[in-house]
Amino acid sequence: MRIFHAVIREIPENLKSLLLMNVLSAIAATSFVGLVSTAAQQAIGDRISARLMLMFVVTVLLFHVSHTYTLVTASQDAERLIHKLRIRLFDLVRRTDLVTVDKIGYASLQGVLTQETQVLAQILPMLVSGFQQAVMLLFLAAYLAWLSPLACILAFGFAGGAVAVRFARVKALRTYMQSAATAEKQVFDGLTELLHGFKEVRMSGTRAAGVTGALAHSSDTARTANALLKARWGRNFAVMEAMLYSLAGLMVFVVPLFVQGYHVVVLPATIAVLFISGPVYTVSFITPLVTQAELALEHIETMHEKLLSAAGAAADEAARPLDNPPASISLSDAVLSYRDGEQQALFTVGPVSAEFHAGRITFITGGNGSGKSTLLRMLTGLIPLDAGALMADGAPIATGQMQDYRDNISAVFSDFHLSRRLYGIDDLDTARIASLLERLEMNDKVSVHDGAFSTVDLSTGQRKRLALILAELEDKPVIVLDEWAADQDPHFRRIFYEELLPDFKARGKIIICVTHDDRWFHIADWMYHMNEGRIEGVQI
DSSP states (O other), X not given: OHHHHHHHHHOOTTHHHHHHHHHHHHHHHHHHHHHHHHHHHHHHTTOOOHHHHHHHHHHHHHHHHHHHHHHHHHHHHHHHHHHHHHHHHHHHHHHSOHHHHHHHOHHHHHIIIIXXXXXXXXXXXXXXXXXXXXXXXXXXXXXXXXXXXXXXXXXXXXXXXXXXXXXXXXXXXXXXXXXXXXXXXXXXXHHHHHHHTHHHHHTXXXXXXXXXXXXXXXXXXXXXXXXXXXXXXXXXXXXXXXXXXXXXXXXXXXXXXXXTXXXXXXXXXXXXXXXXXXXXXXXXXXXXXXXXXXXXXXXXXXXXXXHHHHHHTTTTTTSSOOSSXXXXXXXXXXXXXXXXXXXXXXXXXXXXXEEEETTEEEEEEEOTTSSHHHHHHHHTTSSOXXXXXXXXXXXXXXXXXXXXXXXXXXXXXXTOOOOSBOTTOOSOOHHHHHHHHHHTTOTXXXXXXXXXXXXXXXXXXXXXXXXXXXXXXXXXXXXXXXXXXXGSOHHHHHHIIIIIHHHHHHTTOEEEEEOOOGGGGGGOSEEEEEETTEEEEEEO
């Protein structure tokens, strides 16, 4: 069993103590049943034993302590397991190349890292509780068999039949569950349409009526499907309860017909059967969750294998540093192809050769889809090349040097992400930050406290300015800016081209800009023009 092997492998520390506490809990529960039965029989004769009362208290305390330990420890161990799995996946994602992440998909990664791990976190403690109830059933079965073998056989046979009926009904419910899930997805899709297209909805009354009408229809479908599902669940629950409560009647009305002298043990046997009902229901409820936990763990392990396979080639990217910070970087006959699931090339960039030198501003131009952003990904080492070489100071970059190479580059891509926290910048110079905020005209909108921006809820152009501040704080020898000025107002666009870029050049940085602003092409020392994945023009 996959889940059992994972527990043994990842969190074996408390297994023995959990098993011991499960056994103690079962012994305490069985003793509790015996003591209640004995005390009930004594109460018929108007006798109350102080010794039995003391034993009862001790038994309840033992059950409470062992049961609490089991539940608390199981919950803590489940979270430790989830933490280990997540940390392992986080590290593999960090080491995986961009192509693999794009192929896997952000939704799949997020689903595994959040939903699937939460399924395990919720179900694992319940499985431990189910195991505890199963152990308790074994002890109660032994106690009932000691009272009356036939009563034990009939009781557990009837309970087994009740569980079988429940499983059969749950299996039949899957169609209803799928219908309800599909209906809920339609509601979610409609809500996404309403929220993401809110501007368009507000601009047209007929469109708004159509969207909300479709959403109302989807909601009504979901209501019907969920009502049917819950009604079936309710009926199944009622049938299960009725069958389990019928066990008491079985002990009182049926067993005496076949067992001579059964009246002597009818009370303790009936009490035992009433106590059996709870664990039987718990086990029948939890057992199907094993499949759900197994499926979640299978998804996690499958994702782990995909990431591990991709990260294996990059495992030694941090093996050794570059000899010196690069004064020039280049691509030599570099080729990269985007491929479909059958490995057929969909779009190819290259072969391209390009050089970028310190103290020189290089512009990359070209139309949409010409390969400019892909060229930057190749140049920054985010995507492994299919052919050709990525070089620093005229020497090919070895695999073991790739991470150090990337560590020498600051980049603001067109699809950049801006975090509030200033990760990777340990020594925050408050005076320099204040100066940069003022220079980029953000000092009246943002401040930095405790290593984080006060807000990133800004326009795209303003967030790009904050990203550029991060690049300045990193102060790396190479700076890559992909359409950085596209979202700036004319005033700040001029500052970017006529003040910021020349300042980077004066400080000896390698400056690489993707741009369409032909008004400032004269700023560049070197220009490459991309078209259909090739460099078609070079201007010096």
